[in-house]
Amino acid sequence: MKKPTKKRDPEATKRSILEAAVKEFSTYGLGGARVDRIAERADANKRMLYHYFGNKDALFLAALEEAYTDIRNAERKLELENVDPVDSIRRLVTFTWDYYEENPHFLSLLNSENLHKAVHIKRSKHIQLLHSPFVEMLRRIIEKGQNQKVFRARVDPVQLYMSIASVCYFYFSNIHTLSVIFGRDLSAEEAREERRNHAVEVILGYLRV
Amino acid sequence: MKKPTKKRDPEATKRSILEAAVKEFSTYGLGGARVDRIAERADANKRMLYHYFGNKDALFLAALEEAYTDIRNAERKLELENVDPVDSIRRLVTFTWDYYEENPHFLSLLNSENLHKAVHIKRSKHIQLLHSPFVEMLRRIIEKGQNQKVFRARVDPVQLYMSIASVCYFYFSNIHTLSVIFGRDLSAEEAREERRNHAVEVILGYLRV
DNA sequence: TTTGTAAATAACCAATCAGTTATTTAAAGG
DNA sequence: CCTTTAAATAACTGATTGGTTATTTACAAA
Known part of the structure; x- marks a missing residue:
């Protein structure tokens, strides 16, 4: 009840973030894209995005x-x-x-x-x-x-x-x-x-x- | 010394804002463009931008x-x-x-x-x-x-x-x-x-x- | 079972954002 | 000269931004 923690799966998480990034960047452009939205879409924590890709430009x-x-x-x-x-x-x-x-x-x-x-x-x-x-x-x-x-x-x-x-x-x-x-x-x-x-x-x- | 107020020229101000907007929007895209930068580039007060055009999208x-x-x-x-x-x-x-x-x-x-x-x-x-x-x-x-x-x-x-x-x-x-x-x-x-x-x-x- | 590593999370931060409020002031009409 | 109008300014606001800190937790190797 207290811990809705997800299963660990680095490959899947990374992939999910990348796919969400493609959607977000192509929908809003680099300047209009929001890092928070990418994390939310990927159903991942924003911190993981920075862990795997570094920053917004590197993710782009x-x-x-x-x-x-x-x-x-x-x-x-x-x-x-x-x-x-x-x-x-x-x-x-x-x-x-x-x-x-x-x-x-x-x-x-x-x-x-x-x-x-x-x-x-x-x-x-x-x-x-x-x-x-x-x-x-x-x-x-x-x-x-x-x-x-x-x-x-x-x-x-x-x-x-x-x-x-x-x-x-x-x-x-x-x-x-x-x-x-x-x-x-x-x-x-x-x-x-x-x-x-x-x-x-x-x-x-x-x-x- | 205290008042570096500009000459009044609504036509010129409006035109200057529009030209600055074309540059800003074409350089950074709609999402990446910054209203403050447009005002600065136009050498106009940001308030005038809203006075003449309404909002960012209308200016675009x-x-x-x-x-x-x-x-x-x-x-x-x-x-x-x-x-x-x-x-x-x-x-x-x-x-x-x-x-x-x-x-x-x-x-x-x-x-x-x-x-x-x-x-x-x-x-x-x-x-x-x-x-x-x-x-x-x-x-x-x-x-x-x-x-x-x-x-x-x-x-x-x-x-x-x-x-x-x-x-x-x-x-x-x-x-x-x-x-x-x-x-x-x-x-x-x-x-x-x-x-x-x-x-x-x-x-x-x-x-x- | 223990332990080291890295995956995952929540809460936070300073900077920046679009848009607003309140005020001052230049200039045209009388 | 006086009055009215709108052009111009500075300072501000609440929300959002990209990025970080500190901590917890899953899991594989020993």
Whole structure:
């Protein structure tokens, strides 16, 4: 009756705090996030948060690293050793689109980090070594498409990678203001599908000869 | 000696507070912004901020409205009644690019507003009536290009508008994290120029038959 | 069973926050 | 010159903030 003490489980506690942090930081931004709310959400004592992560900024970096690791792992699972390079690009764009749609916290954390001029990941050895496998994949796909005379010449894979990310990122990152400005609900099923098709068409339209 | 009282100038005071607010909100986000810092930056008493704008959120909305009005005015000045539709699109993309590059606070404010699900501009009659003249401009340019058989068929001007914004917005909004991930300074002159050319090529590549 | 370690807790703190109260004072109209 | 209005100021408030101190307690190794 007097002691509602919890079972000890450091791994679970740490994980719970990290997940709560991802939610809090992506919901309110770094400046608007509250350490007390994270502890409460994680059903953990605030002291444990400082014990495992140090301070608020270090916890934010941990949340960012978590988000980066997740998307890199998802990217790695993508098998694009298809025959048709056009189809490979199509799958690559739709994968990026779907990932951003299903993981809005990733976009939100990136926006916060950019607001703070990337000071956290600049210090992180972990993230800097976490290169996206997409760029190398893209290089091979582009080359294949060029050999088959279906893709244009002189395509920089990094530029293309950024363009694919652009057309997917912008829509979801700005979906609320765009919906107000255009006076229509861009989160509706049909609006999303229309835009997804358009995104693929823009990238392929640029690539094809 | 005893009274370092300022000259009275309500217009100038209000303007000074608004400009300070744009800087503060775009630097720290809505949650990280501090009302005291805005007053200090504006060289005005904090009480005047509440007198002219009401509260922190209302001031944020005023800053947003200011930013939206500025870009819409700049857009309106653009004369695109050229003969060549390809050139018109080129100028439209480079204008968007240049505006985002020169007004990073606009992107930052938009990101903050989207983090808060656009609750401020939803209440603003002012912004909702502030449609971009670009969409109608685009409709005419697209039609001209299609008549001249240089643009593809079935191009939605709203989709194209979003794609143009996308390829410009993403680069500047994410420039800090991208620079760390790719290990190169994307704010460098040559990197920006390379990307600007690519942005134009992506849009034109999609549009051209 | 004993004991060392670290996981967990509650209560606390100085600093800071958005917003307010009470007052003074510059300037325009008569 | 006088009066009225609103622009400007300083000092304050209750609530909240990120972070800490001091203490208790679960559990694995001996």
